[in-house]
Structures are given as structure tokens and as C-alpha cells.
Amino acid sequence: MSKEEVGVKRFSKKESSSRIGRIPTPTGYAGLGDINSYLIFPEQPGDELILIDTGICSDEAWQALNDGLAELDLRVEDIDRILLTHGHTDHYGQAQRIHELSNCQLWAHENLWLTNERMRPPPERKEIELYFYALWGVDRALADKAISRRAKIADRYHPMEPDHLLKDDEIVAIPGFDLKTIHTPGHCPDEVVYWQEELKVFFSGDHLLPNITPVCLTQMPRKIGDVRPRALSEYQDSLAKVSPYPARVTYPSHGAPITDHLELIKSYGLSTDRRLLKISRILEAGGPMTPMAVGKELFPRAWEEQIVPVMSEIIGHCDILEDKGHLVETEKKGVIEYHYRSMPAPS
């Protein structure tokens, strides 16, 4: 199924449910392609039309959303409620613009503010961010570049105040199509997966993606000295949380529907194991090393342009290695160093 073309689609009953539609819109992010918004069609005429995720705030995405709705005989004005899987720009970006035409509600997880704050931090946060970049061995010029790149990304969405904040396990009542909210932090702190029990269907946001392993973005604490959330470890827990569900189809935010989410989770496990091994080898040969030094070796082509995902990958995997006793982390003069202890065995 993963080779299927991902276009505007009204899914058939045979595929899962005729109540589900999909509209992909371009994100403009290199390597990411489109983001899928999903529609939940009303059971009865006059019931709510629901949109899961909005697309990024750009004229191209706006046009694609309008064209996609028109293909399904709908208009932006018909949307009654937006459900977010999480607050990243490609999922949340057009919410305000849709709201202005439709007066729709916005429902999102209660941690949405954390992702918002990360994207548009208050000025005083810059010092904290620079402190952490320095702690990881990232030089000042590269840190400044990352901060200014983020400011550009933040222009791609207009945050909209949510009307309702969802909690883990909360049921979103939709006639004939109730959705259970499963909080799955890891990719970001407000990520949720929606579960439709009768159809055995997931809307997985960026938690489960075919073709790419979701990046678990490192969360800098809000204050120096606060404990840093361990994003990749949280992500592993969130994978364990969705594993037991007997999903027939998983609708991801990027790419084609997934028919075997357990197989996908298994493949994530293998690539995590491989990366843990590679990092351990780098540290064994060259350690002690800063997170940045490990990043340069592991991602020789990407580190300069993609410092945030690169640091996230290194720090996330080193958290796991540290938790399992394979490395020790020390801090000297405000810079972290990883010290090799032992090689992880493949699980």
C-alpha cells in the first residue's frame, strides 16, 4: 500500500470507511513533501464536518486545501471543527485562516502551548537556548543560525487559540465516529494519535510514519537547571502505548496509509538499535566527545544545515545509552562530554 499515490481521496467502505477523506497539501519542506489532512464526513446531513490537521500557512497549501475540498464537493466554510494531532507548522499552520472563513472550533492536546512556545519563544528564552547549544558543544554561529531559521519557520503559521484542550484517553464525541485521544509524546510534547474503535483505525499524526522515522526533537528545559525531558525515550514509551491496538489501517500525516503498524514499529526498533551501535563505535574510537562532535561524525553531510534534528538524534540516543549504562555523561566548563563504557547488544 505504501507505493499507492497519495492524492485527494474519499476512502471506500472496503478500504476502511466511507466517512474518511484525505487532502494532501504541500509543506514546502525539502524531503518531507505533502502533509495529509483527513476529513471525517458527517453521518447525517447537518452533522459536523471535521478536519484533522490543516496544512502549513502558505498560498500553495491554501490553494491545495480549497481544491481538495472542491473535489469532495465541500468548501472551507463547511468545516465545523479542527482536531490537531500536534502543533507543528504543517499541521496547525492554516487553522486561523480556516477559522476566519468557517468560524470552526479548534481542539488540541493540552500541551499545545509547549510546542507553540518552542516555535515562538519569548525574548528572554534566547539566553537559555544559547546556554544549551553551548552545553552540547554547538558553536555560537551555528546556534544563531538555528534560531534564525526557526523564526522563518514560525512565519509559516498563525497560531489560533484552542477552544478545547484534550487530555490523554479523552473521547472526542463524533456521531457514529467517536475518537479516543492517545497522548503519544516523543516527536513533540503535544503529539496525539486518534483511535476509532469500531473501524480499528488510527490517525497517527507524525507518531507513525511510513518511509521516514519521526525525529524526536530535543526539548530544552524552560529554566536552566530543570530536568530535560528525554524525548526519544518518551517516544519509545509512546510506541509501546499504541502497539497493543488492533489497528487495521493507520492514517499517517505524511505518506500513504499503513496496514501493519506493528511491522513498522519493529523496523523503527531495528534502526534505533543500529544507531545506538554506531554512536557507541564512534565513542569507543574517538571519545570522550561532545554531542556536537558525535553529530559531525554520524551525520557528516547534514550537521551543518540541520543542527536541530542532528542534535536531537544524538542526544536522544545517548540518553538511552546512558540509561542502559553504555556511556557516562560528564559536564566540564559548561560543555557535555560522553564517555564510552560498553557496546550495546542488539535487542
Ligand SMILES: [Zn+2]
Ligand atoms: Zn511534526
Ligand SMILES: [Zn+2]
Ligand atoms: Zn508533520
